[in-house]
Amino acid sequence: MSSRALRKAQRELEEKQQLEKLSHPESDESDDEPIVAPSNKASMFAMLGEDDDNEEKDSDEGEKGSDEEPVVEAPAPQQRTTKAAKRKKKKNKRGKEPVPQKKTKDSSNSQQLDEIDRALLALSLSSHSGGDGASDTLSETISPELQELFSILSVDTQHLHAANEMRRLFGRAALEGHDDTEAAGGRRRGRGAQQVGLAGAVRGNVQSGRNLAAIGRRRNIFIQGKEEWPGATSGGLGMEVVEKRKDGTVEYRFVHNMAYQDVQKQFETCVASMDPNRMIQLLRNNPYHISTLLQVSEIAKQERDHTTSGDLLERALFSFGRSIHSTFSRNLSEGKARLSFRRPENREFWLAGWRYISNLGMRSTWRTAFEWSKLLLSIDPEGDPYCIRLVIDRFALRARQPKQLIDMVSSDYLQDLWSIPPNLATSVGLAYSQHNRPDLARSKLRSAFQQYPWIASRLCRELEINPIPKPVWGKEPEGDYETLLCELYVTKAKDLWNTPEATSLLVEVASTCDWSDYQTRDKVIFDEVQVARHVILTDTPALIGLLSRRLTARYTSTSDPLPPTDNLPSYDLSDSRSHANSNMENTATILHEYVNLQTFFRNLIPWLFEGETAINPETGAPPTTADVERAIRESGVAPEIIAQRTTRLEQLRQYLRDIEFDPNMDEDDEHRFALTEDEESDEH
Template sequence: MSSRQLRKLQKQRELAGNTDAAPAAEASSSEDDSPGPVPAAKPRVSLFAALGGDGDENGDDDDEPEEEPQPDSEPTEQQASQSAIKTSKKKKKKKKKAAKAKAQVEAAAENDDEDEIDKAILELKLAAPRADASTGQAQPEPQQRINELLSINTHHLRAINEMRQLFGREVIESAAAEEQREASNTRQRRGGQQNVDLETFLRGPPGMKKLPEVSLRRNVFIQGREHWPRATAGGLTMEVLEKRADGTTEYAYVHDNRYDAVQTFFFSCVQMGDPMRIVHLLAQVPYHVSTLLQVSAVAKQDQNMALSAELCERALFTFGRVATTAFRQDLERGKARLDFRRPENRQLWLAGYHYLRSLIRKGTYRTALEWAKLLFSFDHKDPYAMRHFLHFLAIRAYEGQWLVDFIEELERTSDNRDTAYLRQSLVLAKLQLKDTEGAKAELRAGIQRLPWLYCALYQELNLDAPPSIWGVSADTDARSFWTKLYVYQTKDLWNNTATLSLLQQVAKSLDKVETAQLPASDAPPDLGATRLAYLEGQTSIIAAAPREYLDMQPNYEFDPLPPPEEDNIFTGDGCRMPWRDRNSSTRAMDNQMEAQLRALIERQQARLQAGRANNNGQGGGAGLAGIPPDDEENAELDMLDMDDPELRQDLEEHARRANAPGIVQTLMRMLRGDGAPEEEYAHEGEHEPAEYAYHDDSDETPGEGPPGAWPS
């Protein structure tokens, strides 16, 4: 109840009290003067009726009538009674009219006030949608939708969570305990040996300091491992560069002077072509990302896939430990952005790609899908062509509806013409969703649009091509590239009873496809797709990739096929080293770097000699490295083992042969086929098995169940 209504009620109460008191006083005086008939009692006024404003419509008075004072000459009793009644009626009418007029005035005033309040509230309500509308204009609906599709659930970034769901918590814990016991027994057996394997050396001696439990578990990317050494990130940090109008935020990883110096030394070690130099460097800077990725490649060549994946995990752990809380929040909403032109950021893509491959090898497809979404969300230009992972991983992870939404949104927001190939996986997605009619429609349109793709798919599945597409093959390098890439990734997904039956049914029902009415060629692969093919290592796919991208220099394993130098954003000399021209103008910079390294050698000579003297009696990791383990968190750079005549000689030789290519470039030229016949390059490894398989060539029988199901 408003304050105005309360005041009105109070006035009416006072008025009712006054009218009650007047008749009582007159009645008492008349009783004292002369006895007479007692007037009939008037009914009391209801206070609730007063809230109505105008009183009762039946003529009941709101107030008691006032009686006329008795005159000196008393009239007869009947006359007095009639006179009192007339007077009372006149006063009641006047009072009623006045009260009604007063109530109307107050109601009008109150309504005016309420109208003003309503108008203000209405304006406020209208103002809020206008603000939202302006925000909606700054962030268009398609951009908002793609952000929603690429939002990340950090629970799915941990492979251990999916493995527990697949195999059970008890099985995983018992397997981890067994692995720990085997590792402990191995260290005990090799305790007295001077030479140890790479994995044992990188673990360090028993009893060394470990990272805090909080740091291991509260990482946005990777849950750390207990045996990882205790050390800082070495000068790697994260900064916020820009908060954009579309609601996204651009972040960047930054190297400080300390980290940049290690990066420079790392590049020198790569140029020397000695893998053990890089392994020694990693022992001193255990969280230097480029070194971790390079040693991961060394472990892969040593056929130690578990160690290779673990080193990629440690690189991702390093990125995660310096990430900010705001970055994690934007990451979960699909609004975190990284610029691929920054070499510091590119290391995250490379580490994520290699870790993604290890997840596929283990069969943890749901986790792999989340990582592919993560890498795509950082830059929608897709520098690592993650879209060519997302389509088949979504089928493997039984995320068919997500794939349908993603492909449709990708076609609206992207100008990549290769989405026509990705769209063929919607046939598999709709079969998973029990939408057989939708799958038939997609398959019919796909065969008519890409007949060469389905002809190649028939060949890979050991089926006879139907007349509608028989003899149609990819007639350009672009079509050959996209066809080989798609078939390589999805062959096993099509090899099941339901899909093969639908494929043969629809293909046989179509007339001969008229290829003359189709586009002359498809869009050539961009640099991102070429980078993906290069990393996959399938020579049959690389042979169809654009040569101008494959011949780009520099091209190192720690930064494959980077953008041209003018497109990069450099913030330090360490990341610029691969692009430095080897001529007289930069030779002085080489000499300056060599002088700095020599100063480091002299500064650490006494300390390293003392460390070796203390380490002579230890077995563990002394044999491989010949250096003491590092127990200090901030001693990564100071403990570089450069007190070595052979290392000095290598550095001097590196300065003298500045124009000579390193071993990595030589290997790259061998892979590209420079100096080898083109025919040999085109067919070399055509049928060799991939390092990790999307399909099992030994099982030629179609699988049961929907696409993406585990083999029985």
């Protein structure tokens, strides 16, 4: 216990005895004077120690002996006796057993002090355990499966910083050189004037960025601050506790104050306008607004400016990090922090984390990517809305963390929760191989191949193994989702198998598989929306083409891909549409934008707007969905841009339906609604 707590207990005891003395005056006539008196405060503080920092020093002095006496003001003889007894007690505690003494009033008071100390210690421990919603009694009632889950999902915040991994890999000097290159990003990109302009436009005011970086290095659990970042507040982003659950977990949520909500409405207006310059200007005025950071990061990514894109993602996570609740970091490190995907404010954290993981993969900082993927999995392991379990095995193997992957796959709780997917069942064989357990590696891999033989067949083809082992030859996935899961794993993990040891293990196990129970294997069961969200976020056109059109049609926003049907907004943004419309100058402006969008789509797919007589000039037949998709791919326009403009076109069409035009419109008014040939050419 600290000296501060002891001093507090001592003061309470003095006050109690003083009250007893006043209420019982006959006690003053006793022969024995009380040990503690109001005039003894200086000696008591000297006995207990000046402060917490001097505890060890006092202990060492007590062990050396009583040669050096602390300076006190006029100590009473009885006080000196108590001081000597205290030192003797310290010696006996570290050495021999204390000699039993006759019980006196002094020893009774000392025993009373010990009881107070024990009570205060128990109170301190109880308050610490209750801070995160879990007490010692509660931890005893948690099932072993949940305790194992908490251990598996615990996050080491030191591994969330890519700088720490780069420092371990390349040394401090290499990291400093990397930081210098990052700081000079706009100048080093040379002749790309557009990219330099974007990087400079989003930089903002950096006058107080130095202090921001210092604070970030000390306190931020997600991202370290940078000197070139704008020195501004988070703008009203915060976090609060939603619920402390009986299983020991704590649910949090990010919250927006009124000022942040106003900026969020401005963001919705900028999205509706489809003007990137307005979005960048909004970011300059609000440099830590999460939605704007994520959207401008995508703009930079589309322009192949990955440095600026990654920097904006880090800035968003930095803003999240300095807005977290005081107990979030500890519960996260214990695997007990939870966030609800139903809340839009929380979904922004998922999206920023996912895109940051992709950025970490480009930099080959696999240990950091694995820790971030484990973080996104830990905050909602039951729902796993981004299907992190479909990629976490690759990060674990590349980060050389096979033990953590083995523990995850072996967890009974997660097995019942997920029905371990094909990628985890297959990768755990490689994990046992990395963990120097060859027998278990063969056993686990054989079990995976018997359940998912198409994984082995596809791997052999990708690695150009010739001849392909006969037991796996010709095995193909059944259904769209098995095909999708096969492509997701094999195309991303084939390099892990492209080593002599892994390839020989693959051929050996595939050659000895027995398919007698092939027809009785378990079917792959996944939430189709979660898988679709995962595939869309991978931004791989070949994989997106395997999704159902029913799901891809719901993808209308890059800032919130496929929101859940049970969305739980904290505030209403419906007035943002009317706010956007009020910013438009007049109906002519609306018509102008509507005609421009129609011109865009006519130029994109001209033969699609011929009505019932539409004919694809290449095939000579009516166009099909595949023809439209192929035309879009060949145009080079990003699918996200097309989706956004389609949504905006429908909004404008609905708006124009509600407008009552004046039948007496004159020629000048008609001219204002017309689109000139020059404007049409510029728009094209």
